[in-house]
Amino acid sequence: MNNFLGRVVSGKVTDENDKNYFVQIEGTTFLLDKDEILKPLKIGCNFKGFAYENENHKMQITRNIPDVQVDHYAFGTVVQSKYGLGIFVDIGLPNKDIAVSIDDLPELTKLWPQHGDKVMIALKIDKKDRIWGELADEEIFKSISIPANPKLKNRNMKATTYRLKLAGTRVITDDYRLGFIHPSEREMEPRLGQQVDVRVIGILRDGTLNLSMKPRAxxxxxxxxxxxxxxxxxxxxxxxxxxxxxxxxxxxxxxxxxxxxxxxxxxxxxxxxxxxxxxxxxxxxxxxxxxxxx
Structure with a gap:
């Protein structure tokens, strides 16, 4: 398995042509788009960037380092979905969207994220050196959240859904507070990754905001x-x-x-x-x- 993909790594510039530099890392050569480089690089110098396989299945390295990496979780924007495969997420790479497998998505396709929705993912590399997106779990969201504040009662907020369960919908607000929407407090179940308008109706015992998607009376x-x-x-x-x-x-x-x-x-x-x-x-x-x- 390639240990460089999905990470920030350093390599040596070994060659160039009209469009690219060639950066070698322990025997593997990566393309570096010259349009990214403000000052010409010298052959033999070191270059540090993010390594990945582009949509043409060529190894590439970029100075435009995304927040989403192996073991680094961040939000990406969903750009499309494919029945039987999963969804594709834009994390900021110029020529590569990251696939999230159907195995990690809700059973009902109507609850899959749609174009423009946001999901928090990290990267994982399989045995065939393919890059996949891995959805953040509850522990990740807890680690990045901030405590609920009783003064938020009755406040209108925006939140993104990250977990769909029969008991209700888990969300994280735009200011990184965890929230819960009981089925009785919504007209219909939101999609995974959908941004929703919510209202704080209480604070649960675990410090999570109790939220409603229904309007005030x-x-x-x-x-x-x-x-x-x-x-x-x-x-x-x-x-x-x-x-x-x-x-x-x-x-x-x-x-x-x-x-x-x-x-x-x-x-x-x-x-x-x-x-x-x-x-x-x-x-x-x-x-x-x-x-x-x-």
Whole structure:
């Protein structure tokens, strides 16, 4: 097995042509693209760079060293997927994308990373000197994460999914905090490597952020609901003499909407426990009094 691939190594410049220098490392010759070099190299000098096999199956060395290496984990961007093989990840090499095997991906292809998603990988070299991407495991993410902060409660954040399980989705936020999304806190399961918008709803015992992909109650209600809620908030005592039992004519005259629209809007507010109806009146609940809707 080639011990140079996927690592930063040093070699000696032994020759050149119009396009490349040739760098030799213990009997193996690597191409070095001259477009990378600002000042001409002398034959016999040493050169240090990242060694890999390019897409044409030729050994190459580059001064543009990627963050992803053997035993070095970092995020790369998914550029394509191939059914029956896996996904390909751009780690910054000019002519090589790194394959992640189907064996390391979710069983359901709909949960595979798509173009533009990000996965954290390191490189591994198989017995045939092929370079593969190896997904970071839970311990790697724990080692790079920072502790959860109780002050983050109710904060909106962006996060990238890195582990999909029946119990829920594991993510890491853009500021490197670990998070968990229970299935009840999402409308659908996100893909591996997908960036998602989340909201902090608590802190778990292990210090992980408890997250939700669902909108806040007031973000989920309709425009008609917001209008009715605003009328209630502006009333002197937090109640109005209109309910879903009011006549269509009275509702149209006061709110400017049909009774069907009104009932749907009121139902939305009731579902979110922002209002209640009692004795022919609609009034704010304690939660409604504490909630502001823009």
């Amino acid at each position: 007031y973000e989920a209600i309709s425009d008609d609901s917001k209008m009715i809620f605003a009328v209630l908030k502006r009333s002197e005592d937090g109640k109005i003499s209109y309910t879903d039992k009011s006549t269509p004519e009275d509702i149209k005259a006061f709110f400017g909407i049909s009774k069907g629209q009104f009932k749907r809007a009121v139902g939305n507010l009731l579902k979110n426990r922002l209002i209640e109806q009692k004795d022919g009146e609609m009034l704010l609940t304690e939660k409604g009094k504490e909630t502001d809707i823009e």
